[in-house]
Amino acid sequence: MKQLLNTLYVTSEDVYLSLDGENIVANRGKEKVARYPLHTLQNIVSFSYSGASTALMGACAERQIGLTFCTPEGKFLARICGSSFGNVLLRREQYRISDNEEKSCQISRAMILGKLYNARWSIERTRRDHSLRIDEQKFLQASGQIQNLLPQVRKETSLERLRGLEGIGASIYFSVFDDMILGDKENFFFRERSRRPPLDAVNALLSFAYSLLANDCSCALESTGLDSYVGFLHRDRPGRKSLALDLMEELRPCMADRFVLTLMNTRMVSASDFQYMESGAVLLNESGRKLFLRKWQERKKEILTHPYLGEKLSWGMVPYIQSMLLARYLRGDLDGYPPFLWK
Numbered sequence: 001m002k003q004l005l006n007t008l009y010v011t012s013e014d015v016y017l018s019l020d021g022e023n024i025v026a027n028r029g030k031e032k033v034a035r036y037p038l039h040t041l042q043n044i045v046s047f048s049y050s051g052a053s054t055a056l057m058g059a060c061a062e063r064q065i066g067l068t069f070c071t072p073e074g075k076f077l078a079r080i081c082g083s084s085f086g087n088v089l090l091r092r093e094q095y096r097i098s099d100n101e102e103k104s105c106q107i108s109r110a111m112i113l114g115k116l117y118n119a120r121w122s123i124e125r126t127r128r129d130h131s132l133r134i135d136e137q138k139f140l141q142a143s144g145q146i147q148n149l150l151p152q153v154r155k156e157t158s159l160e161r162l163r164g165l166e167g168i169g170a171s172i173y174f175s176v177f178d179d180m181i182l183g184d185k186e187n188f189f190f191r192e193r194s195r196r197p198p199l200d201a202v203n204a205l206l207s208f209a210y211s212l213l214a215n216d217c218s219c220a221l222e223s224t225g226l227d228s229y230v231g232f233l234h235r236d237r238p239g240r241k242s243l244a245l246d247l248m249e250e251l252r253p254c255m256a257d258r259f260v261l262t263l264m265n266t267r268m269v270s271a272s273d274f275q276y277m278e279s280g281a282v283l284l285n286e287s288g289r290k291l292f293l294r295k296w297q298e299r300k301k302e303i304l305t306h307p308y309l310g311e312k313l314s315w316g317m318v319p320y321i322q323s324m325l326l327a328r329y330l331r332g333d334l335d336g337y338p339p340f341l342w343k
Contacts, residue, residue, distance in 0.1 A: 114339025
């Protein structure tokens with residue numbers, strides 16, 4: 001159980017929520033483990049299989065408290081809200097901003113700033129931890145180049161030019177990505193980013209990680225009442241969850257890329273976890289996917305301190321917190337959207 005700002009997160013799989021007067025009660029079997037006053041909450045997000053009582057659902061709907069149910073892995077299931085719940089106002093504001101390039105750019109540049117900041121920090125972490133195994137000067141140069149892009153991103157007012165700066169930063173970052181792979185270079189090497197299909201084992205791992213992260217971001221956005229299909233940096237396209245892609249930009253280097261590097265550098269994955277197709281595509285096989293998913297869930301349970309809130313939480317909660325902060329900004333509760341700056 002974790003309360004952050006006005007949102008209660010139920011992260012235990014066996015907790016059942018019930019209503020007692022004006023309080024939410026968390027029950028584990030016949031034991032009452034926690035109690036929270038309803039009037040202090042705006043949202044409840046439950047990752048428990050046990051669910052909640054109909055009385056609590058009715059009370060949340062009546063009081064305009066959003067109640068969201070997800071699987072323990074983070075897959076969105078359902079959201080309970082009353083007929084007068086303000087999500088329509090939130091989404092209308094989201095749509096208005098999406099149609100306004102200047103306002104869209106304000107949010108997008110914060111997300112790209114977070115992406116480049118986290119990419120630089122990923123480079124710096126490798127340089128700090130493995131200075132004797134890398135070309136340190138090459139890493140210093142890449143880190144400095146990305147650092148020089150940050151002031152330009154902060155001032156940019158054009159989405160097209162912002163995408164250009166993001167592309168430059170990504171090119172610099174991936175120019176040293178192969179050097180961050182420290183073991184089994186025969187099977188794990190990076191030449192360039194390849195998608196649909198991935199053409200080597202590293203790209204197969206990255207693509208799978210990005211798919212999982214995109215799903216987590218989509219579920220997080222739905223839990224706050226935002227429309228995951230309407231983005232600011234990524235524009236509308238049928239079937240594409242553009243806002244989820246926006247949100248995951250700042251999380252790629254620290255949540256997906258570092259996780260993939262850990263799998264390779266600690267030799268958790270090997271060549272036997274992949275299938276090599278005649279077409280040249282390289283994909284994770286069944287055992288590889290199972291291993292990846294198990295380690296991904298373990299990673300999401302690791303604890304960090306959120307740089308903006310100053311609260312300790314699990315990595316798996318980060319997309320949900322960023323979605324909540326984005327919703328608060330759109331409602332006018334925050335002066336700007338605070339990106340996730342990994343430390």
